[in-house]
Amino acid sequence: MEPIVGILDTTLAVIFTWVTYKTGQYIYKYTPYSYPNARIKAMEAKLLSEQKFNELAESRTLQNFVVNLEDTDYKDYLADVSSYSIEEIERALERALAGTYGLMFKILPKRSRGFFELLLEGWDVRNIANVVKAKLANESASDYIVELGTMLPKVKAMAEAKTLEEILVILEGTPYEDVYQKLLLGEIDVTKFETELYRMYYAKLLAYAKSRxxxxxxxxxxxxxxxxxxxxxxxxxxxxxxxxxxxxxxxxxxxxxxxxxxxxxxxxxxxxxxxxxxxxxxxxxxxxxxxxxxxxxxxxxxxxxxxxxxxxxxxxxxxxxxIATPLSYILRKEREMRKLRAIAKLIENGVKPERIKELVGEVA
The missing domain is CATH 1.20.1690 (V-type ATP synthase subunit C fold)
Structure with a gap:
């Protein structure tokens, strides 16, 4: 009997170890998403409906547009809007999206935050490309900055730079220094410069994805x-x-x-x-x-x-x-912000409500 008991004990120990391992693996993979995903699902219910967008399209003035958002999550971000200018409203909407990213960093599992930080870097790339193109075209670069990203102070400094060489100093030590230097030296044109920025960015995103x-x-x-x-x-x-x-x-x-x-x-x-x-x-x-x-x-x-x-x-x-749940939400939130910005701009331009409704439905 003793050999049989020993075999049974060993078998039970192996089974227990395997069950413990699989349970631990399940807890590690899924439990950290339980709270944040439940919270995100509640936030999804507050995303603006088509009916709300139609209501906003009927605002006719930017002041009414802001008032019509007082019953939404944008209320606090629009509280400081006083002149009701398109620039002021756009900055408030951008701060709201930045706040959404900030919440993701706060509630998501530590192992998932890196990807959302990389998504924010995408706004850096967009801002850098826009500022450089505006500078080369002798336009006001600050008009093309979106108040999002991981290096917003540098981007704003670039927009204020007096010369193209000064921008190189600002970008020193960043991943974008070398490619900008090539642009300055005439080794690449501005189209190639922008393409290289996005190549670097998507390569980084893909490398991160493959590391999961x-x-x-x-x-x-x-x-x-x-x-x-x-x-x-x-x-x-x-x-x-x-x-x-x-x-x-x-x-x-x-x-x-x-x-x-x-x-x-x-x-x-x-x-x-x-x-x-x-x-x-x-x-x-x-x-x-x-x-x-x-x-x-x-x-x-x-x-x-x-x-x-x-x-x-x-x-x-x-x-x-x-990670699909927070990713889906951030994509919807970004689309929502683009639609709100489009409505605000169309109202400022005096476009009729019915036409605004048509155009906003076409916003990507």
């Missing part, structure tokens, strides 16, 4: 590749519309996407380029808005944005306790 494990890697990697596909397809189509050759377009594309665009680059017309995309996974997205795309390519940008949000929402349903 299991479903977190699957979610983040798919998300990043979706972003790269969107950028590349829109870039290629814009270039085709402008009559650029394959050799001119290739350097503009970002590595890391899932769609091969070689055949598209070599076709003779914009219509043929659209036809080439028919057989890709984005075919249905393009077919739904094909006629509109031929008149206005921004329609496809909105269709892509909606598709990405829809896809992340599908992953969220499949992985309810995962």
């Amino acid at each position: 494990k299991d479903e977190e890697r699957a979610i983040l990697e798919e998300f990043v590749r979706l972003l790269v596909d969107r950028v590349n397809i829109l870039t290629a189509l814009r270039a085709k519309k402008a009559g650029l050759s394959a050799e001119e377009i290739k350097p503009m594309l970002i590595p890391g996407g899932t769609v091969k665009l070689d055949s598209l680059l070599h076709v003779d017309s914009f219509d043929m380029a659209l036809a080439e995309l028919d057989s890709t996974k984005y075919g249905p997205v393009i077919r739904d808005v094909r006629e509109e795309i031929e008149k206005d390519l921004s329609v496809l940008e909105k269709a892509f944005s909606d598709y990405i949000i829809e896809r992340i929402s599908e992953l969220e349903r499949f992985y309810p306790l995962s």
Whole structure:
């Protein structure tokens, strides 16, 4: 009996160890998302409805627009608005989005915060590119700054710089120093400069996604590749519309996407380029808005944005306790801010409410 008892004890010990390990693994992977995802779900219920956007479109003045947001989460950010200028309102909306990112850093598991920090860096890239392009065009660079990102003070200093060489000093020690120096030396033009900024950014996003494990890697990697596909397809189509050759377009594309665009680059017309995309996974997205795309390519940008949000929402349903939930929310919140900014600008320009409703529905 003693050998049998020993075997049973060993077997039970192995089973207990395995169960403990699997339980610990489950707790590590899923439990940290229980509280933040429940809180985010409650926040999702407060995202503005189409009815609310229509109400805001009826505001007619920027003061009424602000008043109509007093029953929303934007109230505190708009409290200091006094002159009701478009600039003041836009800054308040940008602070609200920055507050959303700040909340994510506060409530999400430590291992997930890094990706949202990288998403914020995307605003750095956008701001740097916009400031440099404005400086080269002798325009007011501060008008093109969005009050978001991890290096906003540097970006604002760049906008105030008296010379292009002064910007190089400001960027010293940042990842963007070398590529800006190449622009200053005339080794690359401003288009190549912007492309290089985004190549660096998406490479960093993809590297982070690949460093994750299991479903977190699957979610983040798919998300990043979706972003790269969107950028590349829109870039290629814009270039085709402008009559650029394959050799001119290739350097503009970002590595890391899932769609091969070689055949598209070599076709003779914009219509043929659209036809080439028919057989890709984005075919249905393009077919739904094909006629509109031929008149206005921004329609496809909105269709892509909606598709990405829809896809992340599908992953969220499949992985309810995962990074998909905060990612889906931040995408929706960014879209909401873009719509609010668009409504405010259209009101300032005196556009009629019915037309505002139409135009805001087209915002990506």
